[in-house]
Each structure stands twice: as structure tokens, then as C-alpha cells.
Amino acid sequence: MAEAMISGIVEAELIPAEQIIATNKSNEERLQQLRNKYGIRAMKREELDFSSVDFFILAMKPKDIDEALSSIKDKVTKEQVILSVLAGIPTSYMEENLNEDQQVIRVMPNTSSMLRESATALSPGKHTSMDKVILAKKLLACIGEVYVIEEDKMDIFTGIAGSGPAYFYYLMEHIEKTAKEAGLDEETARQIGSQTILGAAKMMMEQDDTPADLRKKVTSPNGTTAAGLAALEKHGGGEAISEAIKGAAQRSEEISANLNKKIVTQ
Ligand SMILES: NC(=O)C1=CN([C@@H]2O[C@H](COP(=O)(O)OP(=O)(O)OC[C@H]3O[C@@H](n4cnc5c(N)ncnc54)[C@H](O)[C@@H]3O)[C@@H](O)[C@H]2O)C=CC1
Ligand SMILES: O=C(O)[C@@H]1CCC=N1
Known part of the structure; x- marks a missing residue:
């Protein structure tokens, strides 16, 4: 760091x-x-x-x-x-x-x-x-x-932003893996995935729309995105993100709590 x-x-x-x-x-x-x-x-x-x-x-x-x-x-x-x-x-x-x-x-x-x-x-x-x-x-x-x-x-800031880059890298690892299984080479998959994340981040920073509004604009009725989001939801995508943030924040709290007990292990 x-x-x-x-x-x-x-x-x-x-x-x-x-x-x-x-x-x-x-x-x-x-x-x-x-x-x-x-x-x-x-x-x-x-x-x-x-x-x-x-x-x-x-x-x-x-x-x-x-x-x-x-x-x-x-x-x-x-x-x-x-x-x-x-x-x-x-x-x-x-x-x-x-x-x-x-x-x-x-x-x-x-x-x-x-x-x-x-x-x-x-x-x-x-x-x-x-x-x-x-x-x-x-x-x-x-x-x-x-x-x-x-x-x-x-603690919650740490869960979102301090640890946050790792969640996106993890997401990218899965994008690459899935793309590779479908025949795309890793390098191309990384560029496509990174550009998609960067574009979405810029949209959220530069447009007045909320993330939910932006999501809806991508999602055509009965289209590909609806199918993708349904799979994400079915597999606990939203909950997994919340739990990742909470897990990191809790670990930050735990480090503080353990300080006075002198049992910091990280
Ligand atoms: N890695 C990350 O993404 C982030 C890390 N942090 C915090 O940054 C801290 C360091 O994390 P990393 O860089 O990942 O660890 P690291 O293990 O790579 O670096 C720690 C460095 O501190 C040095 N060190 C230990 N005791 C020292 C002392 N008394 N005086 C001078 N240097 C000393 C070690 O020699 C080592 O070079 C952690 O407390 C972590 O919570 C915060 C935000 C993000
Ligand atoms: O993993 C950690 O404990 C450090 C703090 C935030 C990001 N990395």
C-alpha cells in the first residue's frame, strides 16, 4: 500500500x-x-x-x-x-x-x-x-x-473502498474464465471486461441517473440482460456483494475490538 x-x-x-x-x-x-x-x-x-x-x-x-x-x-x-x-x-x-x-x-x-x-x-x-x-x-x-x-x-468505508478493488478483480477473474470457456482469449476478454467496467463507472459518475435507472436502460424486456440479471439474482449475486462488504467491514471492527485484548493477528 x-x-x-x-x-x-x-x-x-x-x-x-x-x-x-x-x-x-x-x-x-x-x-x-x-x-x-x-x-x-x-x-x-x-x-x-x-x-x-x-x-x-x-x-x-x-x-x-x-x-x-x-x-x-x-x-x-x-x-x-x-x-x-x-x-x-x-x-x-x-x-x-x-x-x-x-x-x-x-x-x-x-x-x-x-x-x-x-x-x-x-x-x-x-x-x-x-x-x-x-x-x-x-x-x-x-x-x-x-x-x-x-x-x-x-469500517464500512473500508468494506466498500479499501477492500473494494479486490471485488472487481475477482469479478474480472470470473469474466475472463467464462469468456475463455466460450473461446475468447484471455487478453481480449480482459480488455472487453475492463472497458465495460470503466464505461459503467463513468456513466454512474457523469450521469444524473441512479444505478437502478442505468440498469433499467440496459435491460430490454425479455432480452439478454434480463436473462443475465435473472441468473445473477438466482445465484445470489446481489446478496454476495452485500455480504462481501459487510464481511470486510466486520473484520475491520474485529481488528479494533481485538486491539485492547492484544490479539491482533493480521
Ligand atoms: N493492501 C491494501 O490494499 C490496503 C492496505 N491498507 C493497510 O495498509 C497496511 C499495509 O498493508 P500492505 O501494504 O498490504 O502490507 P505489506 O506487508 O506489504 O507492507 C507492510 C510494510 O510495513 C513494514 N513495517 C512493519 N513494521 C514497520 C515499522 N515499525 N516501521 C516501518 N515499516 C514497518 C514492513 O516491512 C512492510 O514493508 C495494512 O495495515 C493495511 O490494513 C489500507 C488500505 C488498502
Ligand atoms: O485486506 C486488508 O486488510 C487491507 C485493508 C483494506 C485493503 N486491504
């Missing part, structure tokens, strides 16, 4: 690449790759001059949050902002485990950040100034659209 964000931020040219610094736990080879590919600076955590940083973006797995927070706690000041993209980690947890009054922002991007097409949510913590929220929003706008949401909506 961190690389997708780096890619989008560098591409946007809002800040010079050399002002972006990446660190990881110990993988020097990975840091070298990031340096070469994006022209950013990348260094071991021990080499980082904390005082030179305005925004820290935490992008480790949720299970590594405690170690990460304790390793930065005594090095960050109140003026600096800690952004976290970790699923299920509430701002209150970061505040409790950092210094009093620390400015924190919970963020949920998705991997389309790579192409500056993320749908990203942010929720500020209780000590975060409006100036910093505006700055964070500007930074995140480099990777796509940004939505400031109430933190209690972050």
Missing part, C-alpha cells in the same frame, strides 16, 4: 520526490528498489531525522502497530502529524499510545493510489487542527478522491 501511495504522490508532483522518505523494518533491498524507481529517499528507521518530517504515514500491518507507535512516541512532537492507513486502528488507540495531544489522522486509501484513482477516506483525531486536516487532504488528493468522514463510518 505504501508503494501505491508513493507512486501517486510522486506522479502528482505536489512535493518533490526527494522530500518523501520511506523506511521499513530491515529490508534494504526493498528500500533500494523504491529509491531507484521513484527517486525518493529511503533509509533505515535508525537513520531517519524525525525533526525533518511534517507527516508520518504509518503503513505496516495492524499487528505491528504497537511496536511502531512505541518506536516513534518519544521522537515525534505535537506539531507533527501521524497518518495511519492501517485497517481497524482507531485514532483513539493511536492517541492513547502516543503523547498527549498528538495529532493523528486515520486514512483508508486503496491500491488504485498507484494510478491516482484511489477513493480515500480520512478521519482526524481529536487533537488534530483544521490546518493539518486541510494539508492532509491536499496530500491525499495526489492519490485520488478524498472524503472526510466520521470515524464510525470507517
Whole structure:
């Protein structure tokens, strides 16, 4: 996820690449790759001059949050902002485990950040100034659209947008499989499927019609779409989509609930 964000931020040219610094736990080879590919600076955590940083973006797995927070706690000041993209980690947890009054922002991007097409949510913590929220929003706008949401909506947002790209990739895998069975080659099927998804997404974004209106316009009485939709419904298509979103949102809630019990496993 961190690389997708780096890619989008560098591409946007809002800040010079050399002002972006990446660190990881110990993988020097990975840091070298990031340096070469994006022209950013990348260094071991021990080499980082904390005082030179305005925004820290935490992008480790949720299970590594405690170690990460304790390793930065005594090095960050109140003026600096800690952004976290970790699923299920509430701002209150970061505040409790950092210094009093620390400015924190919970963020949920998705991997389309790579192409500056993320749908990203942010929720500020209780000590975060409006100036910093505006700055964070500007930074995140480099990777796509940004939505400031109430933190209690972050789990459902994660279910829709953070995890969402995977549902479309899964859909595409099935489109390809079915097309292949009917004799189309995979590459052609991928292009046709992707263009169809892109066209439908643009219609929803650029037309005033609701998705239901748009669906009805495709569906001729007793035609092919009606047959396709009937099969989708018969096989639980609509319910499957709802359950996927709810499943991801519940997992996000579960990560939060397990934090205080210290049993985060992801
Ligand atoms: N993959 C995705 O589509 C999305 C992921 N996220 C969140 O992003 C986070 C990372 O996910 P991935 O990129 O998929 O995982 P990943 O395992 O590929 O990357 C995690 C990185 O964090 C590094 N790391 C661990 N502890 C560290 C520390 N204390 N200091 C510096 N670096 C440290 C690891 O070396 C590793 O490079 C997760 O918390 C996830 O919830 C959020 C939105 C979307
Ligand atoms: O699967 C995950 O937990 C992360 C968070 C959202 C997308 N990927």
C-alpha cells in the first residue's frame, strides 16, 4: 500500500520526490528498489531525522502497530502529524499510545493510489487542527478522491473502498474464465471486461441517473440482460456483494475490538 501511495504522490508532483522518505523494518533491498524507481529517499528507521518530517504515514500491518507507535512516541512532537492507513486502528488507540495531544489522522486509501484513482477516506483525531486536516487532504488528493468522514463510518468505508478493488478483480477473474470457456482469449476478454467496467463507472459518475435507472436502460424486456440479471439474482449475486462488504467491514471492527485484548493477528 505504501508503494501505491508513493507512486501517486510522486506522479502528482505536489512535493518533490526527494522530500518523501520511506523506511521499513530491515529490508534494504526493498528500500533500494523504491529509491531507484521513484527517486525518493529511503533509509533505515535508525537513520531517519524525525525533526525533518511534517507527516508520518504509518503503513505496516495492524499487528505491528504497537511496536511502531512505541518506536516513534518519544521522537515525534505535537506539531507533527501521524497518518495511519492501517485497517481497524482507531485514532483513539493511536492517541492513547502516543503523547498527549498528538495529532493523528486515520486514512483508508486503496491500491488504485498507484494510478491516482484511489477513493480515500480520512478521519482526524481529536487533537488534530483544521490546518493539518486541510494539508492532509491536499496530500491525499495526489492519490485520488478524498472524503472526510466520521470515524464510525470507517469500517464500512473500508468494506466498500479499501477492500473494494479486490471485488472487481475477482469479478474480472470470473469474466475472463467464462469468456475463455466460450473461446475468447484471455487478453481480449480482459480488455472487453475492463472497458465495460470503466464505461459503467463513468456513466454512474457523469450521469444524473441512479444505478437502478442505468440498469433499467440496459435491460430490454425479455432480452439478454434480463436473462443475465435473472441468473445473477438466482445465484445470489446481489446478496454476495452485500455480504462481501459487510464481511470486510466486520473484520475491520474485529481488528479494533481485538486491539485492547492484544490479539491482533493480521
Ligand atoms: N493492501 C491494501 O490494499 C490496503 C492496505 N491498507 C493497510 O495498509 C497496511 C499495509 O498493508 P500492505 O501494504 O498490504 O502490507 P505489506 O506487508 O506489504 O507492507 C507492510 C510494510 O510495513 C513494514 N513495517 C512493519 N513494521 C514497520 C515499522 N515499525 N516501521 C516501518 N515499516 C514497518 C514492513 O516491512 C512492510 O514493508 C495494512 O495495515 C493495511 O490494513 C489500507 C488500505 C488498502
Ligand atoms: O485486506 C486488508 O486488510 C487491507 C485493508 C483494506 C485493503 N486491504
